[in-house]
Amino acid sequence: MDPLDIMTNINKVIPYYQAIFSADRQTIIGYEVLGRIQVDKDIVHSLGSFFQDETVPDEYRLEVEMVIINKVLASYTKGKKDFLLFINQNAHLLLLDQGEALLELFLSYVPNGLKLDNIVLELEEHVYKGDIEHMQNLINYYRTYGIQFAVSNIGESGTNLDRIGRLSPNIIKVDLQILRLSYEIGPQQDVLFSLAVLSRKIGATLLYENIEASFQLQYAWRHGGRYYQGFYLHAPGPEFLPMDYAKVKLMEKFRHFIRYEKRKLEAIQLLTEMLQGKVQHLLGKFEIREDLDLWLHHIGKAFSDISFRIYICDENGFQLSSNLVKIEGNWKMQPEYKMNNWSWRPYFLEYVMKMRLERKGLLSDVYSDIESGETVRTFSYPINHEQYVYIDLAYDFLYEKEDLL
Numbered sequence: 001m002d003p004l005d006i007m008t009n010i011n012k013v014i015p016y017y018q019a020i021f022s023a024d025r026q027t028i029i030g031y032e033v034l035g036r037i038q039v040d041k042d043i044v045h046s047l048g049s050f051f052q053d054e055t056v057p058d059e060y061r062l063e064v065e066m067v068i069i070n071k072v073l074a075s076y077t078k079g080k081k082d083f084l085l086f087i088n089q090n091a092h093l094l095l096l097d098q099g100e101a102l103l104e105l106f107l108s109y110v111p112n113g114l115k116l117d118n119i120v121l122e123l124e125e126h127v128y129k130g131d132i133e134h135m136q137n138l139i140n141y142y143r144t145y146g147i148q149f150a151v152s153n154i155g156e157s158g159t160n161l162d163r164i165g166r167l168s169p170n171i172i173k174v175d176l177q178i179l180r181l182s183y184e185i186g187p188q189q190d191v192l193f194s195l196a197v198l199s200r201k202i203g204a205t206l207l208y209e210n211i212e213a214s215f216q217l218q219y220a221w222r223h224g225g226r227y228y229q230g231f232y233l234h235a236p237g238p239e240f241l242p243m244d245y246a247k248v249k250l251m252e253k254f255r256h257f258i259r260y261e262k263r264k265l266e267a268i269q270l271l272t273e274m275l276q277g278k279v280q281h282l283l284g285k286f287e288i289r290e291d292l293d294l295w296l297h298h299i300g301k302a303f304s305d306i307s308f309r310i311y312i313c314d315e316n317g318f319q320l321s322s323n324l325v326k327i328e329g330n331w332k333m334q335p336e337y338k339m340n341n342w343s344w345r346p347y348f349l350e351y352v353m354k355m356r357l358e359r360k361g362l363l364s365d366v367y368s369d370i371e372s373g374e375t376v377r378t379f380s381y382p383i384n385h386e387q388y389v390y391i392d393l394a395y396d397f398l399y400e401k402e403d404l405l
């Protein structure tokens, strides 16, 4: 729609609301406010592109925004509501007057019952190109009134964890659109994962948005998502909904996710026990002596259909044996790997400590192998205090038992 058409029809501009659900009680904890224009009785257009179009004069966008927020706050206070209102803000526009006009608007509704700590301003981190310190100052100023902040639109790319960390938002909104196709491990998952880690570190609540299918909700649930938003749960509309609008659906989904997760954990437990029993049996049969490669050779035979690589390290991660590697179906010794150090690998020392203390084998999480690029898991077992055997499990084997991936 032409910006001038919007300005001449500014009285037809209305807010739409998309509900945000909380995992704790499966109820609505708030709404994101979205701009719409009522073109005809049954026709409503989004104002999304109008707000994002930088060729539209700032005054136009600010004026339309004020109309929308006014309407939101009027119906919110009139209905004596007490949930969160997520209001999108363009950081550049907000900074034009240091946020004064917007703050005044909020303050004018306080006598009508508006609690400022129910306001969450949503900023798109990558849209703002200016000095991060200005942004920080404004955020701190607003915070003195109790107003909260969310950073959004960081799922896709250009993820700038350092900047997000410095803004220290109350809520991080992660876009799950990049998980459109499947539930497989991909590089996007690493981006998503680092956002989850960051939010935990800075104490921000994780909100997953654009949830459009069950597997995305499952991803959100598995990865620390406390708040959920998306068409799968609610399509934006002109009204506020009952708090328990999606409670039945969410509870049913959670039950399903929990069941699935437990089955997976059980499969992991069973496999760990099976592998442990097997290694223990082999240790009884073939005593480990100086020639570690000879011992690996015996072990390799027993793990031929499961593993593609086996080796022994000491407790500091120095490889004591050769690599026993499956190449075109046959085991081959690679002595050049002796004395390589693996202590730098994630969780390596943590796992060694655990094995020492518990004197039990451990199954790693699923990860991408550096050399083959395949999705693998590693079973490790403490032979004694100085020697630990690592058995890398082949993708094909894990794939056959789907609960293990």
Ligand code: CA
Pocket: 032, 088, 122, 152
């Ligand atoms: Ca938004």
